[in-house]
Amino acid sequence: MLCLELKIPPLPQVITVGRSVTGKAYQHFRRCFEAYNIVFVQSGSFYITEDDIAYNMKEGDILVLEPGKTHWGHRPSPEHTELIWVHLSHPRAIRSLDREQIPWSYPLQRNEDNDERPFDQSMYLPKMTYIDPASIVPLLERMYLMFHSFSVSNALPLHALVSELLVKIQSVAQVRGRSRSAYLSEKVIEYLQQHANVPLHYQHLEESLHYHFDYLSRCLKKHTGKTPLQYMRGIQINQAKSLLENTELTIAEIGERVGLNSQGYLNRIFRQSTGMTPNQYRASCRRNYGPEPQR
DSSP states (O other), X not given: OEEEEEEESSOOEXXXXXXXXXXXXXXXXXXXXXXXXXXEEEESEEEEEETTEEEEEETTEEEEEXXXXXXXXXXXXXXXXXXXXXXXXXXXXXXXXXXXXXXXXXXXXXXXXXXXSOOOEEEEEESEEEOOHHHHHHHHHHHHHHHTTOOHHHHXXXXXXXXXXXXXXXXXXXXXXXXXXHHHHHHHHHHHHHTTTSOOOHHHHHHHHTXXXXXXXXXXXXXXXXXXXHHHHHHHHHHHXXXXXXXXXXXXXHHHHHTOOOHHXXXXXXXXHHSSOHHHHHHHHHHHHSOOOOO
């Protein structure tokens, strides 16, 4: 399955939502414009070409036509066809890639309190795929009705529904494209999140997931670039940051909470990750939010 990689933020913005029931022998006109056109076939069939690549769509198929590319109907529909489409404004896709290449489990960098803009992220939309009409038509109909009674009060809800639509489309690629290694990588992450505050026991991980630890480690490394121990340390450091920012717990108490019981070990791991000691990190947070409270 070919997928488009789109940079976020910002999220795509809705331009229009429309629907039509075409007669027999309908053939789409030639068009090229700077907008994404998401076309869903609710019933019937639809034949469209984009930059010399032909797409033969049936009921339940959804296609993402891209800005700056010319599309046209290459064959008339032999039956009455019901279409729903959504035009969106967004920069052109970064690239196209196979769903197997998408790093679903790759950890994203978390913003700190002194950051003023979010780090770049991506969303992935299948170029064309099948979605069960029962799962998506009610959402598209809500979007259509909301757009055609457009007002200040429903502008924000409509954009929220667009985000929900994009999540549904992306989830098709994520579920259908998930290899065994990606599935096991996600299972290892779930295990590490649930057991981040206790020592990592390789045998218990093997017993929980029913695979040898070396294989599980390779799966996680493939999809996140980290070993299980490195990934768990990242979880612990993020927990420690939150406790330093939001509590008055001592460093030793925080170490116990996150599973790094030696204060010296916590200091060393924390400095390796952030370039600061826990005390320095706490002090930097308080400089941003006000004077340090009296002890």
